[in-house]
Amino acid sequence: MAEGERIIPINIEEEMKSSYIDYSMSVIVSRALPDVRDGLKPVHRRVLYGMHELGVLSNRSYKKSARIVGEVLGKFHPHGDSSVYDTMVRMAQDWSLRYTLVDGQGNFGSVDGDSPAAMRYTEVRLKKIAEEMLIDIEKDTVDFQLNFDDSLKEPTVLPTRIPQLLVNGASGIAVGMATNMAPHNLTDTISATIKYIDNNDVEIDELIESIKAPDFPTGGTIYGYEGVRDAYHTGRGRVVLRAKANIEEVNGRECIIVNEIPYQVNKADMIKKTADLVNDKKLDGIADIRDESDRNGMRIVYVLKRDAVPNVVLNKLFKYTSLQSSFSINSIALVNGRPEMLNLKDLIKHFVDHRHEVVVRRTKYDLAQAEKRAHILEGLLIAIDNLDEVIKLIRASATVDEAKDGLMSEFGLSEVQAKAILELRLQKLTGLERDKIKEEYAELMEKIAYLKRILDEHDLRMSIIKEELLEIQEKYGDERRTNIEYAGGDVSIEDMIPDEEVVITISNAGYIKRTSLTEYKTQSRGGVGSKAASTRDADFIEYVFAATNHQYMLFFTEQGRCFWLRVFEIPEGTRASKGRAIQNLINIPQDDSVRAFINVLNLKDEEYINNHSIVMCTKKGVIKKTSLEQYSRPRVNGINAIGIREGDQLLEAKLTDGNSEIIMAVRSGKAIRFHESAVRNMGRTASGVRGMTLANDDDELVGMVCIQEGEGDILVVSGKGYGKRSLLEDYRVTNRGGKGVKTMSITDKTGNLIAIKGVTDEDDLMIINRSGIMIRMEVEQLRVMGRATQGVRLINLKGKDEIASVAKVPTSDEDEALEDVEGVENEGGVEGEGEAGTESAQD
Numbered sequence: 001m002a003e004g005e006r007i008i009p010i011n012i013e014e015e016m017k018s019s020y021i022d023y024s025m026s027v028i029v030s031r032a033l034p035d036v037r038d039g040l041k042p043v044h045r046r047v048l049y050g051m052h053e054l055g056v057l058s059n060r061s062y063k064k065s066a067r068i069v070g071e072v073l074g075k076f077h078p079h080g081d082s083s084v085y086d087t088m089v090r091m092a093q094d095w096s097l098r099y100t101l102v103d104g105q106g107n108f109g110s111v112d113g114d115s116p117a118a119m120r121y122t123e124v125r126l127k128k129i130a131e132e133m134l135i136d137i138e139k140d141t142v143d144f145q146l147n148f149d150d151s152l153k154e155p156t157v158l159p160t161r162i163p164q165l166l167v168n169g170a171s172g173i174a175v176g177m178a179t180n181m182a183p184h185n186l187t188d189t190i191s192a193t194i195k196y197i198d199n200n201d202v203e204i205d206e207l208i209e210s211i212k213a214p215d216f217p218t219g220g221t222i223y224g225y226e227g228v229r230d231a232y233h234t235g236r237g238r239v240v241l242r243a244k245a246n247i248e249e250v251n252g253r254e255c256i257i258v259n260e261i262p263y264q265v266n267k268a269d270m271i272k273k274t275a276d277l278v279n280d281k282k283l284d285g286i287a288d289i290r291d292e293s294d295r296n297g298m299r300i301v302y303v304l305k306r307d308a309v310p311n312v313v314l315n316k317l318f319k320y321t322s323l324q325s326s327f328s329i330n331s332i333a334l335v336n337g338r339p340e341m342l343n344l345k346d347l348i349k350h351f352v353d354h355r356h357e358v359v360v361r362r363t364k365y366d367l368a369q370a371e372k373r374a375h376i377l378e379g380l381l382i383a384i385d386n387l388d389e390v391i392k393l394i395r396a397s398a399t400v401d402e403a404k405d406g407l408m409s410e411f412g413l414s415e416v417q418a419k420a421i422l423e424l425r426l427q428k429l430t431g432l433e434r435d436k437i438k439e440e441y442a443e444l445m446e447k448i449a450y451l452k453r454i455l456d457e458h459d460l461r462m463s464i465i466k467e468e469l470l471e472i473q474e475k476y477g478d479e480r481r482t483n484i485e486y487a488g489g490d491v492s493i494e495d496m497i498p499d500e501e502v503v504i505t506i507s508n509a510g511y512i513k514r515t516s517l518t519e520y521k522t523q524s525r526g527g528v529g530s531k532a533a534s535t536r537d538a539d540f541i542e543y544v545f546a547a548t549n550h551q552y553m554l555f556f557t558e559q560g561r562c563f564w565l566r567v568f569e570i571p572e573g574t575r576a577s578k579g580r581a582i583q584n585l586i587n588i589p590q591d592d593s594v595r596a597f598i599n600v601l602n603l604k605d606e607e608y609i610n611n612h613s614i615v616m617c618t619k620k621g622v623i624k625k626t627s628l629e630q631y632s633r634p635r636v637n638g639i640n641a642i643g644i645r646e647g648d649q650l651l652e653a654k655l656t657d658g659n660s661e662i663i664m665a666v667r668s669g670k671a672i673r674f675h676e677s678a679v680r681n682m683g684r685t686a687s688g689v690r691g692m693t694l695a696n697d698d699d700e701l702v703g704m705v706c707i708q709e710g711e712g713d714i715l716v717v718s719g720k721g722y723g724k725r726s727l728l729e730d731y732r733v734t735n736r737g738g739k740g741v742k743t744m745s746i747t748d749k750t751g752n753l754i755a756i757k758g759v760t761d762e763d764d765l766m767i768i769n770r771s772g773i774m775i776r777m778e779v780e781q782l783r784v785m786g787r788a789t790q791g792v793r794l795i796n797l798k799g800k801d802e803i804a805s806v807a808k809v810p811t812s813d814e815d816e817a818l819e820d821v822e823g824v825e826n827e828g829g830v831e832g833e834g835e836a837g838t839e840s841a842q843d
Contacts, residue, residue, distance in 0.1 A: 023175070024174070024175035024176060027174050027175045028174040028175060028177065028334075028339055029334060029337055030042055031043075031172075031174070032172035032173060032174035032175075032178075032179075033170075033172055033174055033177075033179055033332060033333060033334050033339055034165055034170040034172070034179065034181075034333050034334065035157055035333065035334045036165060036333040036334060036335050036340075036342065036346075036347065036350040036351070036354075037157050037160075037350060037351065037353075037354035038133065038157050038158040038159075038160045038164055038165075038354070039160070039163070039164030039165025039166070039167075039168065039170060039333075040157075040158065040164065041170070041172060042077070043077055043079075043083060043084060043087045044087055044091065044101075045154075045155065045157070045158060046072050046076040046077045046084075046154065047068070047072055047077075047084060047087055047088050047091070047102075048101065048126070048130055048133060048134060048158065049076070049134070049137075049154060049155055049158070050068060050071045050072040050075060050076060051068055051071075051102075051124070051125070051126050051130075052126065052131075052134045052137070053071070053075075054067075054068065054071050056068065056124065056125045056126055057125065057126050057131060058103065058125060058126050058127055058128040058130075058131060060125060061125070062103075062105050062123035062124060062125050063123060063124065063125065064119070064120065064122075064123055065085060065088060065104075065106075065119040065120075065121075065122040065123060065124050066119040066120045068084075068088065068124060069081050069084045069085050069088070069119055072084050075147060075152055075154075076147050076148070076152070076154050078148045081119070085119045088102055088124060089104070089108050089109065089116045089122075091130075092104030092108045092124065093108055093109060094217060095111045095217050095218050096217065097168050097183070097217060098167060098168055098169070098183035098184070098185070098186075098215060098216070098217045098481075099127075099129055099162075099167055099168060099186060099476065100127055100129075101126070101127050101129065101130035101133070101168075102124050102125075102126065102127060102130065103124065103125050103126065103127045104122060104123070104124050105122065105123040105124070106121055106122035106123055107121070107122065108122065111218070111261075111266070111267050111298070112266065112267050112268035113266040113267075113268055113269065128475075128476075129162060129476050132160070132161045132162055132472060132476075133158045133159075133160040133161070133162055133164060134158060134159070134160075135159065135161060136159050136358065136362050137155060137158065137159055139361070139362045139365040139366065140361055140362075140364075140365045141159040141357075141358045141361045141362050141365070142155050142156065142157050142158065142159050142358070142361075143155070143156045143157070144156065157354070159358040159362075160354075161355070161468055161469070161472050162186070162472060162476075163189050163190070163193060163347075163348070163351045165181060165333060165347060165351070166181075166184045166189045166211075166347055166348070166351070167183060167184055167185075167186050167189055168183050169181040169182050169183040169184075169214075170333070174339070177332055177339060178330060178332070179330055179331070179332040179333065180327070180328055180329060180330045181329065181330075181331050181333070182214035182216070182231070182239065182327060182329050183214060183215060183216060183217060183263075184211060184214055184215050185211075185215035185477075185478070185479075185480050185481075186472070186473065186476055186477050186478070187473055187477035187478065187479075188210055188211045188212055188215065188480070189211060190469045190470070190472065190473040190477070191210040191211070191473075192207045192210035192211040192344075192348060193348050193351065193352060193469060194466055194469060194470070195207060195210055196345070196348045196349065196352060197352060197462050197465060197466050200349075202345070204232055204233055204343060204344055204345050207232070207344055207345060207348065208229070208232055208344070211232075211344065212480075212484060213225070213228045213239075213482070213484050214228070214239060214327070214329075214482065215480050215481055215482045216241065216262075216263035216327075216481065216482045217263065217481065218260055218261055218262065218263050218265075218481075219244060219259075219260035219481040219482055219483075220241045220242060220243055220244060220260050220261065220262045220263065220482055220483075221241070221242045221243075221244055221482065221483040221484070221485050222239055222240070222241060222242075222482055222483065222484045222485065223240040223241065223242045223324070223485050224240050224485070224486075225484065225486045227239045227240065227326075227329070228484075231329035231331065231344075232343060232344040233343055233344075234341075234343060235329075235330070235331035235332070235341040235342050235343050235346075236328075236329060236330055236331070236341070237328075237329045238326050238327070238328050238329070239326065239327045239328075239329060240324065240325075240326050241262035241263060241324065241325055241326065241327055241482075242262065242318060242323065242324045242485075243258045243260055243261045243262060243318075243323040243324070244258065244259050244260040244483070245257065245258045245259075245314055245317075245323070246259070247310040247311070247314070250301065250303070253287075253303055253304065253306070254304045254308070254310050255301050255302060255303050255304060256301075256302040256304065256310060256313065256314050256317070257299060257300070257301055257302075258298070258299070258300040258301075258302070258323065259297065259298055259299060260298060260481075261298065261300075261322070261323065262322065262323070262324065262325040262327075263325075263327060264325075264327070265322045265325055266322075267291070267293070267298070267300070268291075269322075270321060270322040270323070271289055271291055271300065273321060273322070274286075274289060274302075274317070274321045275289055277320055277321065282320065283316055283317070283320055283321075284305075284308075284313075285304055285305055285308030285309070285312065285313040285316070286302050286303070286304060286305070286308070286313060287303045287304060287305045288301075288302075288303040289301070289302055289303070290303070302317070307571055307580050307584065308571075309568065309569055309570075309571055309572065311568060312568065312569055331343070331347065333347075333350075335350060352465065355465045355468075356461060356462070356465060359454070359461050359464055359465060360455065360461065363451050363454045363455055363461075364455065366447075366451055367448060367451040367452065367455070370444055370447050370448050370451060371448060372416075373444060374441065374444045374445065374448060375414065375416065375417065376416060376417060376420045377437060377440060377441040377444065378417065378441070379413050379414070379416070379417025379418070379420055379421055380417075380420060380421065380424065380428075380437055381437060381438065381441060382411050382413065382417075383407075383411075383421045383424070384429070384434050384437065386411065387429065389410070390407065390411075390421065393406045393407060393410060394406075394407075394422070400422060403418075403422060404418045404419060404422060405418075407421055407422070499548050499549050499550045500516065500517070500548065500549055501516075501517040501546065501547070501548050502514045502515060502516055502517055502546075502547055502548065502549060502567060503515050503516075503517055503544065503545070503546055503547075504543075504544070504545040504546075504547055504553065504567065504570060504599065505541050505543070505544050505579065506541070506542060506543040506544075506579075506582070506597060507540060507541055507542060507578075507579065508540050508541075508542040508766070508768070508805075508807055510581055510582045510583065510593075510594060511578055511579040511580060511581055511582070512570055512571075512579050512580060512581075512582050512585070513570065513571055513572065513573035513577060513578075513579030513580065514547075514567060514568075514570045514571070514572055514573070515572070515573060515574065515575055516572075517546070540766055540774065540807070540809065541809060542766070542807045542809055543597055545597075545599040547567045547599050548567065549566075549567050549568040550566065550567065550568065551566075551567045551599060551600065551601055551602065552564055552565070552566060552567070552599075552600050552603050552634070553565045553566075553567060553570065553597060553598070553599055553600075554597070554598040554599075554600060554614075554631060554653075555582065555586060555588075555594045555596075555597055556594070556595055556596040556597075556598070556616065556641055556650055556653040557588060557592045557593060557594055557595060557638075557650065558592060558593055558594075558595045558644075558649040558650050558651075559589075559591075559592045559644055559649070559650070560616075560640060560641055560642040560643065560644040560650050561588075561592065561638045561639065561640060561641060562631055562638055562639050562640075562641035563586040563587070563588065563638040564586075564631075564634035564635075564638075565585060565586060567599075569585070570585070571585075582594050586638070587636065587637050587638065588638075595649070595650050595651065595652070595653070596616075596650070596652055596653035596654075598614065598653060598654070598655045600612070600628065600655065603628075603631075603632040603633075603634070604632070606629075608628075609627070609628045609629040609632045610627065610628075610629055611657060611658065612627075612628040612655055612656065612657055612658075613625050613626060613627055613628060613655075613656050613657075613658065613676070613681060614626050614628060614631065614641075614653055614654070614655055614656075615653070615654050615656050615660075615662065615676060615679065615704075615706060616641065616642050616650060616652065616653045616654075616688070617650075617651050617652050617664060617688075617691055617701060617704045618642070618644065618645075618648045618649060618650055618651055618688070618701065619648055619649050619651050619700040619701050620645070620647070620648040620694065620700065620701070621664070621666070621690060621691050621692040621693065621694050621700075621701050622645070622648065622687065622688040622689065622690065622691060623662070623664070623679055623688055623689060623690070623691030623692075623704075623736065624642050624679070624682055624686060624687070624688030624689070625656075625676065625679040625680070625681055625682065626641070626642075626681060626682055626683070626684055626686075627681050628655070630683070630684040631684070639684065640684060640685050641653070641684065642684075642686070642687065642688060643685055643686060643687035643688075644687070645687060651701055651702075651703065651704065652703060652704040654704065654706040656676055656706050658676065658677070659676075659708055660675075660676045660706040660707060660708055661673060661674075661675055661676070661706070661707055661708065661709070661728065661733070662674055662675070662676050662678075662679070662691075662704060662705070662706055662736075663704070663705045663707065663714060663728075663731060663756065663758075664691050664692045664701060664703075664704045664740070664756075665701070665702050665703055665704075665716060665740075665743055665753055665756035666692060666694055666695065666699050666700065666701055666702060666740070666753065667698075667699050667700055667702055667752040667753050667754070668694075668695040668696075668699045668746060668752070668753070669718075669742060669743060669744045669745065669746035669752070669753050670692075670695070670739060670740035670741060670742060670743060671714075671716070671731060671740050671741060671742075671743035671756065672691070672692045672731075672734060672736070672738055672739070672740035672741070673728075673731040673732065673733055673734065674733060674734055674735060674736045675733065676706070678735060678736045679691070679736060689736070689737070690736065690737040691704075691736050691737065692736070692737070692738070692739070692740055693737060693738060693739045695739065702753050702754055702755055702756060703755055703756040703757065704756070705756055705757065705758040706758075707728060707758040709728065711758070711760075712728070712758045712759055712760040713725050713726060713727055713728065713758070713759055713760070713784060714726050714727075714728055714730075714731065714743075714756065714757075714758060714759075715755075715756070715757045715758075715759045715765075715779065715782070715808075716743050716744050716753055716755065716756050716757075716791070717753070717754055717755045717756075717757075717765075717767070717794065717803065717806045718744060718746065718750040718751045718752060718753055718754060718791070718803075719750075719751030719752050719753075719754045719802045719803050720749065720750055720751035720797060720802060720803070721751075721793055721794050721795045721796065721797045721803060722744070722749075722750040722751075722790060722791040722792065722793055722794065723782065723791050723792065723794040724744055724782075724785050724789060724790075724791030724792065725759065725779070725782045725783070725784050725785060726743070726784060726785060726786065726787045727784055730786065730787035731743070731787060741787070741788075742787065742788045743756070743787060743788075744788075744789070744790065744791055745788060745789060745790040745791075747790065749790075750790055750791070751802060754803055754805070754806065755805070755806035757806065757808045758808075759779045759808060760779065761779060761780035762779075762780075763778075763779045763808050763809070764776055764777065764778055764779065764808070764809050765777050765778075765779060765794075765806060765807070765808060765809070766806070766807045766808075766809045767794065767795055767803055767805075767806050768803070768804045768805050768806075768807075769795075769797065769801050769802065769803055769804060770801055770802050770803075770804045771798075771801045773801075775795050776809070777794065779808075782794075
C-alpha cells in the first residue's frame with residue numbers, strides 16, 4: 001500500500017444499494033422522465049435551447065444538423081451524438097409528434113421505419129411553436145444551472161407557453177418505472193386549461209368535456225372510452241386504437257382502403273405480417289395487399305376475394321393485425337424533481353402553476369428594467385431642466401470623473417444618472433428630443449404602475465396567462481385527427497357491422513345471399529317490379545327470410561349435423577346476383593348436403609332459447625324435438641343435431657315455440673297429426689322417437705309441416721301431377737307413432753305422394769319435373785277439398801315424366817313481397833317456410 005493511503009472496509013451489499021440508488025435517481029431525473037412543467041426531458045430541452053442560442057430560429061435559414069449536434073454536445077449534453085441527433089429527428093417527424101418542434105429539411109425517416117439520413121446531410125431550424133416554449137427565457141423567468149464542466153449555464157426548465165406534456169406526450173423507461181403519455185389536441189388542451197383557470201375546483205369529468213381524449217399525430221380511431229376515462233382520473237389507462245378504413249369498389253373488386261393507422265405502428269412491418277397471415281391461411285378473404293401511399297397521404301389497399309364479406313375481413317384484420325393496437329397511458333412525470341403519477345387535473349394544475357411563476361418572474365424582471373430606465377430618465381429630465389448649469393459644470397471639469405462627481409453633488413443625482421447625462425448625445429438636447437424623453441418617462445411610469453398591479457393582483461396574473469393561452473390557441477390550434485368511438489370495447493367479429501335488416505334468399509340449388517332490406521324499399525308502389533335473383537338454369541328462389549345482421553342461420557344436413565352462420569357472414573349480393581353455394585361457406589363433408597334452414601333471433605337470449613325448440617324428422621318416420629338452447633354454442637365444424645340410423649336421412653327441421661301442430665305424410669298417401677307436446681325434449685345426440693309408422697319397407701316420409709291453428713291449409717302433391725288443398729281441421733289429432741289417416745287417395749293414375757306443404761293464398765308453388773320443366777302456379781287458384789279425395793290435376797305430364805319436387809316459394813307479385821317483408825316481426829324460423837316473401841323468382 002502506498003504511503004498515505006488507507007483502506008476503509010465497507011459492506012459490499014450496502015455499497016451496491018447506495019450506488020444503484022444513486023444511479024437510478026440519475027436516470028430518473030436526468031434522462032428518462034419529463035418535467036411536468038415544460039414536458040421535456042433534459043436532452044430535448046438542451047436541443048431546443050442550443051438551437052435558440054445558436055439563433056437557428058424559424059425565420060432564419062436552416063443549419064446543418066451536425067452543427068446543432070456539435071453545439072449541444074459541446075456545451076450541454078455530454079453523451080453520444082446519436083442520442084442528440086435521434087432526439088432532434090423525432091422532434092421533426094410529423095408522425096411521431098402531434099406538433100413538431102423542429103423544422104427539418106432532408107430525409108428524416110418515414111412511417112415505414114426507414115432510417116433518417118446522416119446528420120451531415122440534413123438541415124434544421126426551430127419551428128415557430130417551439131419558439132413559444134423559449135419566449136422570455138432571457139427575462140430571468142426560469143432557474144439556470146451550470147453545465148457539465150461549469151463553463152456555461154443551461155436552463156433547468158423552459159418558460160413554455162405551450163402545455164407541452166399534454167400536447168405532445170412523452171415516453172421513457174427509467175429504472176424501476178416508466179412513463180408513456182399520450183399526445184393531445186392543442187385547442188382542446190387549452191380549452192381545458194382555461195376551464196381550470198376559471199375554476200380551480202373544477203372536476204376531472206368537467207375537464208374531459210373539453211379535452212375529450214388523446215389526439216394522435218397519425219389519426220386513427222379511439223375504440224372504446226373506458227381506458228381514456230381511467231387515464232384521466234388515475235393516470236393509468238389502456239386506449240385501444242384502430243386504423244381508419246373504408247370499403248370501396250376498385251376496378252370491380254371490393255377493397256378495404258386504410259388511410260390512417262394507429263400511433264407508433266410501423267406500416268411496412270404491418271403489411272408484411274398481414275401478408276404472412278394471408279399466406280399461412282390464418283387470414284382469409286384477401287386476394288392482394290398494395291401500399292399506394294405517396295406524398296399526398298397514406299393509402300393501403302386490401303383487395304378482397306370475390307366471395308369475401310368485407311366487414312368480416314375488416315374485423316379479422318383488426319383482431320389479428322396492427323390495424324388495431326393499444327396505447328397504455330402511464331402518466332409519470334417529475335414534480336419538484338420527484339417522479340409522481342398524475343391525473344389530468346394534476347397535469348393542468350402544474351402547468352398553470354409554472355406559467356404563474358413565469359409571469360411573476362417576468363413581471364419582476366420587466367419592473368426592475370423599467371425602474372432602472374425610469375431612474376435614468378429622471379436624471380436626464382433634471383439635466384434638461386437645468387441645461388445651462390449642467391453644460392457649464394461639464395465644461396469646467398478637467399476629467400470625466402470630476403464632471404460626474406460634480407453632477408452628483410450639485411443636482412443630487414446617482415452615479416448611474418450622472419453617467420447617463422455625460423453620455424447624452426447633443427441631438428437629445430433639441431426641443432423635440434426633450435419632449436420625447438418626457439413622453440417616454442410618462443409611459444414608463446404607467447408601465448411601472450401596471451407591473452406593480454400585476455404583482456399585487458392574483459386575478460390579473462391569471463387573466464394574463466389566459467390571454468396568452470388564447471393567443472397560442474388561435475395561432476396553432478387545429479382540428480382533431482383522431483376520432484372517438486365511444487361505444488367500442490373488446491373486439492368481436494360483429495363490432496363494425498350494423499345490425500340492420502336484411503333479406504336472405506336461398507335458391508333450390510343451394511345458393512345463398514343476403515341483401516339489404518333498403519333495396520326492396522326503393523321501388524314505388526304500382527311499379528312493374530324489378531328483376532330478382534339471376535339463378536342458374538333450372539334453379540329458382542325457394543326460401544326467403546327477413547333477418548338482421550347479428551342473427552344466426554342454422555343449417556341442418558341430411559346426415560344430421562348442424563352448422564351456424566352469422567347473417568352478416570352470408571355474402572352480400574344485389575337483388576339480381578346469384579349468391580354463393582352454401583357448400584362453400586360451411587365445412588360440410590363432400591358426401592353430405594344441407595336439407596333444412598332455420599333463422600333464429602338471438603342465441604344469447606336465455607328466455608328465447610329456452611322457449612323455442614327444433615323439431616326434426618327423418619325419411620324413416622323418426623321425429624325428434626330438442627331445445628334451441630342445445631344449439632346456442634356455435635362451433636366452426638358443426639355439431640351432431642340428431643343421431644341418424646343406418647339407411648336413414650334427415651328430411652326436415654323446423655323451429656317451434658311449443659304451440660305447433662305437427663303433420664307428417666308418407667309416400668303411401670297417409671298423414672298423421674299430433675301436437676308437438678306429444679314429443680318430449682331430448683338431448684342433442686339422441687336419435688328421436690317414432691313419429692309415424694311406415695306401411696312397408698319401401699314407404700318413406702315425404703315431409704313435415706309445423707303449423708298453428710288458423711295459419712293455413714295443408715297441400716299434398718303426388719308424383720303424377722295431382723294435388724289437393726285441405727283444411728287443417730280435416731286431420732284429426734292422434735298420438736304420434738300411428739299409421740295416420742288418408743290424405744290423398746293414391747292410385748296408379750296419381751302416383752305416390754311426394755310432398756306436403758303448409759300453404760296460404762299468398763304462396764306460390766314451384767313444380768319441377770324430372771324432365772327439367774318448371775311450372776309456377778298460385779296456391780289461391782286451388783280450391784279447398786276434402787281430405788280423402790284424389791285431388792285435381794295440377795299439371796299435364798308427357799309420357800312417363802313425373803314430378804321431381806315441389807317447393808313453396810314467395811309470391812311473384814313484387815309489391816306484395818315488399819309488404820310481407822316490411823310486416824315481418826322476425827320471430828325467427830317462422831319465415832323458414834317462405835311466408836315472408838321478398839323476391840320474385842324468374843320462371
